[in-house]
Amino acid sequence: MIKVVIAGFLGKMGQAALNMVQNEAEFELVGLIDPFAKDKELQGVPVYNDKSALLDVSADVWIDFTVPEVAYENTKFALENGFSPVVGTTGFTQEVIIELKQIAKSKKLGGLIAPNFAIGAVLMMQFAKKAAEYLPDVEIIELHHDQKVDAPSGTALKTAEMIAEVRQKKLQGAVNEIELIDGARGANYDGLRIHSVRLPGLVAHQEVLFGAKGEGLTIRHDSYDRSSFMSGVNHAIKQVVLLDGLVYGLENLL
Amino acid sequence: MIKVVIAGFLGKMGQAALNMVQNEAEFELVGLIDPFAKDKELQGVPVYNDKSALLDVSADVWIDFTVPEVAYENTKFALENGFSPVVGTTGFTQEVIIELKQIAKSKKLGGLIAPNFAIGAVLMMQFAKKAAEYLPDVEIIELHHDQKVDAPSGTALKTAEMIAEVRQKKLQGAVNEIELIDGARGANYDGLRIHSVRLPGLVAHQEVLFGAKGEGLTIRHDSYDRSSFMSGVNHAIKQVVLLDGLVYGLENLL
Amino acid sequence: MIKVVIAGFLGKMGQAALNMVQNEAEFELVGLIDPFAKDKELQGVPVYNDKSALLDVSADVWIDFTVPEVAYENTKFALENGFSPVVGTTGFTQEVIIELKQIAKSKKLGGLIAPNFAIGAVLMMQFAKKAAEYLPDVEIIELHHDQKVDAPSGTALKTAEMIAEVRQKKLQGAVNEIELIDGARGANYDGLRIHSVRLPGLVAHQEVLFGAKGEGLTIRHDSYDRSSFMSGVNHAIKQVVLLDGLVYGLENLL
């Protein structure tokens, strides 16, 4: 049994984490923290408003879905007091990550800070990068709800960036290609094309399409709601207790 | 049994038609014409170099996959001599089509001239037009091999045109939408977006995606090779013998 | 402006309907009914606990998302008092539908009772039926969350039934087909195969795949949440005010 505490358990992500931990046989919830909590316990689990109360609690993993302003202090506190942090809060600078890695190393504690916990999305990007080594012709179609402002999406740009690191440089399409209407061939990222679809009903989806003579390979990720992050948090909890250092990015635990 | 002759049977489309007719229990092949034919018969079926020889042949349907220069004369000849024409050759002017319709009417003969015989593609366009009446948010993704010069494809433009006839006018996407890279949101056709993917390995594919609150409807057509036209030719042969007029466009027989 | 009342507005579907009506420029909400309502008004709209209070309210359309026990009485009340009903509650018998149709006819009022308001799903079934007339080789893949008990889904069976009405009878697949593991080829419905996928994360999805020589046609519907019914309710409201009879099934308004 891995003993777990959750900081920021009243937020949307915190609630999703709470639900996941309660439903996993290998995890035992031993403490909850949130400055806005009014009750002193939740189904037998002690609830605290301040992290200092955790000094008396024995736990293996500190899940953190708080806000950027407190996440650094929380993570530092966790490491200094023997908890392996699994942190989904964003806003960590490069400098701060280095400092936290050093603390983790000196304490021989595992830990993870990750901007994206959707295992499926992280695997999609890894697979796309791997495939691009052998199949240099690739296009990305990302599909989101029609209230999304930016196109392409951050995930599409990140995927294109990872592909560009390994693939043989090339401008795709026929050499004498003509756009009868501007934009038909999508956004040009280093010769690779990205297409952004926006429709009501959609949530967050992406397809990476590779083509070669006589064959095609497609990798697609569908994200339906924020619970999609919880497979990744679950996996991270089980991994950080085996590590003796802190890593940045879920891909380093896959 | 429907008795069939094929004009232009030595061309690629003609060969595909020959193969289809030979494998359909309800059709009987009674004659073949091609100016380049050298043999006088093919598996017991008489082969001619000139249409005049057909004056002595009794048949119900005249399949024509010749070249634009002779297709008009052929179709006229067929109608005047009692054959129902099923014509896949392109290049007919509006004027000529009207003339041929009049001959068919006076002879009480059915007939079809069609630029596209792929039933699946024609159905995709019909369904897309129908769906757009109720689901006005739509985007088109067309995917072709990477030697295709034009983008968007003719089929995508034709589909967008058919949709535009019925859908409530609207510019899709968020009002404050931003393209971080030009072209990400595709080609704008009357507020509807078209995306053109070009990859080796692909043949000719199209997806029409509709979105509404909480749901999506997608209609996809895949064309793998020219044999895709033969379901349509088969259907047309069975239909024209029941008609007493000539129509233009396979959609009029569906 | 179409004046609308909503019966059963506190239920999940009623809330979705409320939200939709409030966001549609052509609709004006003039009354809300729910036996469990505690407040007397909601954002300026009067709230009632009993339908009798509606006798004094002038409205065009009566949306009903109540429970089977009261839906019949509600629909009858609506028709007798000049409201066009749009009813999503299930459980109407054939007998009762006939009675309600007669009242609607005598009152010259339009109305709709529908078990499924997802326009996309209804269109998918209609298109599948149409395509099966020309493309008799078809398989259905339906995909749902892994807590669904029945396989195939009701929608898949309904689709197969509609296809069976029109398609040329045939047993699909190779004549000497062998299942190396039982069930590989799916459920056999009149020669057509249905495959049921169950995975966590999925909601409710269906693909109808047609194949013919050299081509394929696929019709896919994705349902992400119950708001998917609201495009259909919206459409129905606009249609029933133009009708002078009551119909059963959204397909009759498409």
Add this chain to the structure above:
Amino acid sequence: MIKVVIAGFLGKMGQAALNMVQNEAEFELVGLIDPFAKDKELQGVPVYNDKSALLDVSADVWIDFTVPEVAYENTKFALENGFSPVVGTTGFTQEVIIELKQIAKSKKLGGLIAPNFAIGAVLMMQFAKKAAEYLPDVEIIELHHDQKVDAPSGTALKTAEMIAEVRQKKLQGAVNEIELIDGARGANYDGLRIHSVRLPGLVAHQEVLFGAKGEGLTIRHDSYDRSSFMSGVNHAIKQVVLLDGLVYGLENLL
């Protein structure tokens, strides 16, 4: 420039290999072998009927698409005379592979024997195995033309086997799942379900679908024709010249 000879160049695969080599700037074709060849040269490249003639030819790589009866002798000959073999002929026993590996090792020559050269298919299987470590809920849909006899396909079974090696054992679907029609839930392979679709028009396609809370990951491979093997042969040629041993299976070069 890598100098290449092709054995069995008159067969279908040999012709595809010939075409690929002629169109790759980094390869130089220096010899062709086929017992059925009648001409002594092809576009300036010498053509031989017997491998013994190759003793005088200096080349880096020996591509072999012959028949099982001669492939072993050919591969042994290649290794003993300084050519790195890239062999797509099937039928090698475990014993023979070990012997050929030993010869390669003693000669410090790279080489590859592979039953499947479609890079996309090999990547699909590798990615599926990797994803199954983190996402244990998975189903496979394989789609082939309707003349295929066996279901599931060999590739689907191979994929399921690779997944079973790593995934947490589990029976998928609801515990009280009911098949209203036998076979709806597909073939059960170690708790994982496989669905086999057979339709005219299809070639060879496979989707591996993973589901987890709130998300889905799909890996799809489409094979349109035998030219799909040529990306893999191309890659193998470039890799074997860098190796000093022979490997079995393209996955070992990815």
